[in-house]
Structures are given as C-alpha cells and as structure tokens.
Amino acid sequence: MTVMLAPDQANGSQSQGQIIHDVLMGRLQRGEIGPDDRLVDTAIATEFGVSRMPARDALMRLAHEGYLEATTRGFVLPRVTHQEILEIFDLRRMLEPRAIALATLALDKAQLAELEKTLADARRAMQSGNTELMFKASEQFRNGWISAIPNASLKQVIQRYMTQVQAVRMMTFDDRANHPLIVNGNTDIFDAFMRRDSVAAADRLMRFIYEGETAYLTAASSEQPQSKHSAKTA
Amino acid sequence: MTVMLAPDQANGSQSQGQIIHDVLMGRLQRGEIGPDDRLVDTAIATEFGVSRMPARDALMRLAHEGYLEATTRGFVLPRVTHQEILEIFDLRRMLEPRAIALATLALDKAQLAELEKTLADARRAMQSGNTELMFKASEQFRNGWISAIPNASLKQVIQRYMTQVQAVRMMTFDDRANHPLIVNGNTDIFDAFMRRDSVAAADRLMRFIYEGETAYLTAASSEQPQSKHSAKTA
DNA sequence: CGATCAATTTTCGTATACGATTCCCCTTGC
DNA sequence: GCAAGGGGAATCGTATACGAAAATTGATCG
Numbered sequence: 001m002t003v004m005l006a007p008d009q010a011n012g013s014q015s016q017g018q019i020i021h022d023v024l025m026g027r028l029q030r031g032e033i034g035p036d037d038r039l040v041d042t043a044i045a046t047e048f049g050v051s052r053m054p055a056r057d058a059l060m061r062l063a064h065e066g067y068l069e070a071t072t073r074g075f076v077l078p079r080v081t082h083q084e085i086l087e088i089f090d091l092r093r094m095l096e097p098r099a100i101a102l103a104t105l106a107l108d109k110a111q112l113a114e115l116e117k118t119l120a121d122a123r124r125a126m127q128s129g130n131t132e133l134m135f136k137a138s139e140q141f142r143n144g145w146i147s148a149i150p151n152a153s154l155k156q157v158i159q160r161y162m163t164q165v166q167a168v169r170m171m172t173f174d175d176r177a178n179h180p181l182i183v184n185g186n187t188d189i190f191d192a193f194m195r196r197d198s199v200a201a202a203d204r205l206m207r208f209i210y211e212g213e214t215a216y217l218t219a220a221s222s223e224q225p226q227s228k229h230s231a232k233t234a
Numbered sequence: 235m236t237v238m239l240a241p242d243q244a245n246g247s248q249s250q251g252q253i254i255h256d257v258l259m260g261r262l263q264r265g266e267i268g269p270d271d272r273l274v275d276t277a278i279a280t281e282f283g284v285s286r287m288p289a290r291d292a293l294m295r296l297a298h299e300g301y302l303e304a305t306t307r308g309f310v311l312p313r314v315t316h317q318e319i320l321e322i323f324d325l326r327r328m329l330e331p332r333a334i335a336l337a338t339l340a341l342d343k344a345q346l347a348e349l350e351k352t353l354a355d356a357r358r359a360m361q362s363g364n365t366e367l368m369f370k371a372s373e374q375f376r377n378g379w380i381s382a383i384p385n386a387s388l389k390q391v392i393q394r395y396m397t398q399v400q401a402v403r404m405m406t407f408d409d410r411a412n413h414p415l416i417v418n419g420n421t422d423i424f425d426a427f428m429r430r431d432s433v434a435a436a437d438r439l440m441r442f443i444y445e446g447e448t449a450y451l452t453a454a455s456s457e458q459p460q461s462k463h464s465a466k467t468a
Numbered sequence: 469c470g471a472t473c474a475a476t477t478t479t480c481g482t483a484t485a486c487g488a489t490t491c492c493c494c495t496t497g498c
Numbered sequence: 499g500c501a502a503g504g505g506g507a508a509t510c511g512t513a514t515a516c517g518a519a520a521a522t523t524g525a526t527c528g
Contacts, residue, residue, distance in 0.1 A: 015512090042478095073520080151324055152318070154324065285483045287483070
C-alpha cells in the first residue's frame with residue numbers, strides 16, 4: 001500500500017498527466033506491470049476517464065525517463081540488456097559510496113528509526129523465506145538512505161536508474177541463498193550509520209555492490225546462459 | 235553551423251516533436267537562448283509551421299530533461315543555483331575522471347583528429363581574445379571525448395548536466411585570465427589521449443574540474459557577492 | 469499445404485478547439 | 499497621487515478528430 005511517488009517530488013495534485021504518471025510509476029515500482037503487458041494510451045485514458053493526451057503525456061514521459069520503452073504497439077517494460085546492467089553497476093560504484101557517506105552524516109533520528117524497522121522486516125523475511133517481503137524491505141532500506149543524500153543532484157541521478165536496480169534485484173532475490181548477503185550488508189551499513197562512520201558505510205556499500213554484481217552474474221548465467229538480455233520477472 | 239544534435243542519438247528524421255526538440259537543444263547548446271527569453275509553445279509552433287502539440291511536446295521534454303524550466307508564462311532557462319553548481323562539481327568529480335579514462339581507450343583516429351582541431355581553435359581563440367570562439371571550441375572538445383565514452387549509461391548521466399556546466403563556463407569564460415587554464419588543461423588531456431594514458435587523462439581532468447570550481451567561485455563572488463544564485467549571462 | 473500479398477485493425481502523430489488559470493494593466497475610488 | 503480591484507490577454511491543460519504507419523489477419527495463388 002505504500003505508494004512510492006515519483007523521484008522528483010511528492011506532489012499529489014497538479015495536472016492529469018502528472019497524476020497518471022505518478023500512478024503508473026507506483027505500479028512499476030511495485031512490480032504490478034509485467035514484461036508482457038502492453039500499455040496503450042487509449043486504454044490508460046479510458047481507465048482514468050480522461051482523453052488520450054494526458055495518458056500519452058504520462059506514457060511518453062515515463063518512456064523518456066527510462067521506466068518504459070515505446071514500441072510500435074504500445075509501451076512495455078524496457079528490455080534491460082546485460083550490457084546496461086554492467087554499466088549501471090559501474091555507475092553505482094562511482095556514485096553510491098560517496099553518496100552514502102554524505103547520507104551517513106545527514107540521517108536524522110526518525111530516518112534511522114525507519115531504517116531499523118525495514119532492517120527488522122528484512123530479517124523476518126529472510127527467516128520466513130518470504131521473497132516478496134525481502135524485496136520490499138530491501139527496496140525501502142535503499143530508498144531510506146537515498147532520501148537522506150544531501151546533494152540533490154546526486155540523489156536524482158541515483159534515483160534515475162532505480163528500475164534497473166530493481167530488475168537486477170528481482171533476478172537475484174529469487175535465489176534465497178542471496179538473502180543473508182543482503183541482510184548482512186544492510187546490517188553493517190546500518191551499524192555504520194549509527195556510529196556516523198561514513199567511511200565504513202561507503203566501504204561496506206562498495207562491497208555490497210560488488211556482491212550484488214557477482215550475484216547478478218551468477219543468476220544471469222544460470223537463468224539464460226545463451227541470451228544477451230534478460231527482462232524483469234514479474 | 236555545426237549543429238550539435240541531442241545527446242541520445244543523431245537522428246535527423248522521426249517526428250516533428252523530435253525535430254523541434256533537437257533544434258532547440260542545439261540552440262541551447264550554442265547558447266543562443268538567453269536567460270530573458272521566454273519560449274512559448276505557440277511561438278515555436280508558428281516558427282516550425284506546425285501545431286502546438288509537437289512544440290509543446292518538445293518543450294515539456296526539454297523541461298523534464300532539465301534543459302528548460304516551465305513557468306506559468308512560458309519556458310525559460312533554468313535558474314541554476316549556487317548550491318546546485320557546487321553539487322554538480324561534486325558529481326563531476328565522481329564521474330568524469332573514470333569516464334575520460336574509459337574514453338581514452340576508446341577514442342578512434344577520426345575523433346582524435348577532431349579533438350585536435352577544436353584544440354587549435356581554442357588556441358587561436360585565446361590568442362585573439364575571442365571569448366565566443368573559446369566557448370565553442372571548449373564545448374566541442376568536451377563533447378568530443380564525452381561522445382567516446384563507451385559506457386552509454388554513464389555518458390547519458392554526464393550529458394544530462396550539460397547546460398549547468400555550460401552556465402558555469404559562460405561565467406568563467408568572461409574572465410580571459412581563465413582562458414590559458416582551459417587551453418592548458420585540454421592540451422594536457424589531449425596529449426594523454428594520444429599516449430592512450432587513461433590515468434593521466436583522468437588525473438588531469440580531475441585537476442581541471444577543481445580549477446574550474448575555483449574559477450567559478452572567483453567569478454561568482456566578484457559578480458554577485460550577495461546573491462545565492464546566478465543566472466547565465468547572455 | 470505453405471507462402472506471399474493485400475486489407476483491416478491498431479496505434480501513433482498531429483491539428484484544431486475549448487475552458488481554465490494566471491498574470492498584467494488599466495481603471496476607479498479614496 | 500497611490501493603491502486595490504476588475505477586466506482582458508496570454509498561456510496552459512485537455513478533448514476530439516483525422517490521416518498515416520505498422521502489424522496482424524485473412525485470402526489467394528503456387
């Protein structure tokens with residue numbers, strides 16, 4: 001039920017196109033749109049009770065933001081290529097260690113409490129083997145510290161490849177052997193937060209990213225050894 | 235006359251909105267749009283001989299990309315705040331050294347020749363004191379190596395804050411004392427390119443960015459000592 | 469029985485039109 | 499003479515409509 005709003009701002013009003021954009025973004029974030037779904041402007045328009053134009057605006061905007069891909073037959077989830085995923089791991093290694101270091105110094109008590117809660121959720125999820133809850137908790141933990149990044153420009157860049165990170169997460173989370181890695185990583189990071197140790201947070205996150213890349217490569221090779229690209233698993 | 239195309243692709247065809255988007259982007263890149271210009275969809279539409287819709291699409295897209303800012307009375311250049319400029323310098327230090335290192339290994343002969351030409355232009359501009367040519371040559375040199383970045387995702391991120399970098403450049407270029415710094419920096423970087431020395435290129439670019447930040451701080455303090463934000467100088 | 473070509477359907481891009489909102493300027497009152 | 503309110507203009511958001519491109523389906527021919 002937690003509707004994650006658009007990266008930029010948490011405005012609930014404004015134009016129809018904006019509303020549709022936010023709603024669709026929420027669906028995308030919650031994985032409610034599968035790789036076989038085709039989003040067509042007229043259908044969206046009918047659903048929201050508006051004309052094609054706002055729906056079209058929202059879809060094109062999402063497409064341009066990279067959350068959707070325009071085809072000749074509607075909008076679909078972007079085919080995330082293997083190449084692109086590796087590129088983004090590289091990007092993450094450039095940006096996120098420093099970003100989390102800055103965030104470590106900026107997190108307030110309420111945010112820390114929130115992170116602790118998601119961490120507890122993740123632990124419960126690991127013990128019960130609930131992959132979906134694991135996914136959600138991990139997503140929230142990440143979003144938690146990202147929201148504390150004081151450099152707004154940096155934060156925006158990191159949020160932009162959110163869906164790609166999500167796609168990778170979905171692939172790796174299917175293997176429960178990865179769950180302890182995630183919980184341990186987030187626990188260490190949280191400890192660093194509590195100690196205001198930005199260096200430790202940065203280092204641990206860097207290691208976490210490498211672990212994630214390894215897990216992805218393993219998942220990718222076992223899942224589609226012949227293919228060059230893999231799509232989100234709904 | 236060299237029309238720089240949109241970051242993403244060099245497609246000359248496609249839809250009207252795409253064409254308008256690319257043309258406006260070119261104007262923005264060449265600094266042909268001043269801080270007092272108001273871009274209105276109807277005016278753009280008339281100019282291109284189309285209806286409001288494609289013009290509106292292009293403007294909204296540029297706005298969403300961060301190249302323009304939507305106001306209640308047309309689209310204008312985004313007010314770049316002092317804070318944001320500092321943030322972007324930080325971002326650049328995270329991304330560009332590694333990016334140029336990767337580019338160093340990927341540049342082909344034609345691209346190197348192109349860079350050498352822009353370097354010669356910059357030297358001429360410095361000697362003749364032609365600030366505008368200096369600006370252009372510097373822009374082209376930067377765009378040159380950026381286009382060679384093999385990591386497409388990284389390239390896109392760097393291109394996204396193009397206009398902000400441009401705004402800063404405009405401020406600093408007004409002071410001709412900065413011109414030698416730019417020429418020297420680009421010369422050293424070009425030499426590193428020729429030697430395929432990616433480490434040297436990265437190091438030199440990092441220094442270049444710091445020099446740029448210093449030059450900006452100087453220009454900002456002398457120009458508007460009391461203000462928190464500065465706009466482009468047309 | 470399969471392949472190729474055409475017709476139909478789906479979807480997109482664009483044009484035109486109509487409120488709604490916002491801003492600016494002018495008028496009017498004090 | 500100045501300020502406040504109202505009217506007009508400008509711009510935006512959205513609706514509806516039409517032509518074009520692409521794909522799918524069906525039909526015909528080999």
